[in-house]
Amino acid sequence: TQLLEQSPQFLSIQEGENLTVYCNSSSVFSSLQWYRQEPGEGPVLLVTVVTGGEVKKLKRLTFQFGDARKDSSLHITAAQPGDTGLYLCAARLSGYALNFGKGTSLLVTP
């Protein structure tokens, strides 16, 4: 059973378009993280959200944590080719380790 469900699995868009990716669970989390992984690299943390209803902005990226702390979304405005990568959400169910979703693979073409 996948703890974190991400959608869509793949997304191919043109430069300048907007997009939203989702991360859903039936579990409640104390915090949730988003990572981006570029080809040939390890994932890098983008943001951590900890409060239900929280919205965080990172330049053209907007992250939201659901009110019930079971889901999150990532919205990218005016996507650029440099946004291409695998976007992963991650949360801690218990203990020390993070569980990851399967990821959304984003391709932005010029």
Place this chain on the structure above:
Amino acid sequence: DVKVTQSSRYLVKRTGEKVFLECVQDMDHENMFWYRQDPGLGLRLIYFSYDVKMKEKGDIPEGYSVSREKKERFSLILESASTNQTSMYLCASSQPGQGWVGELFFGEGSRLTVL
């Protein structure tokens, strides 16, 4: 600059060989992790360690073991490699905070092919 270094970017091994994947972090982090990443399956936790000589099984520990003799080094061992262990292996470290796991810092990954 924080850094997690994995000893090999690419390895090719034969079925039955013993394989060592080494990971070193320079951030004095308490936690270290080994994940494997496969298309369509995402990142799956193999083992993690929260202190020297301490280890906990993750979601898929079968066929793997780990060693953490020093705080900065976490090794993943495949006692007898099999073709279904062909994968990308990612090492990560973190410093735990109050009630949360902290930011994971990943290495660049080790792509292992078992023939």
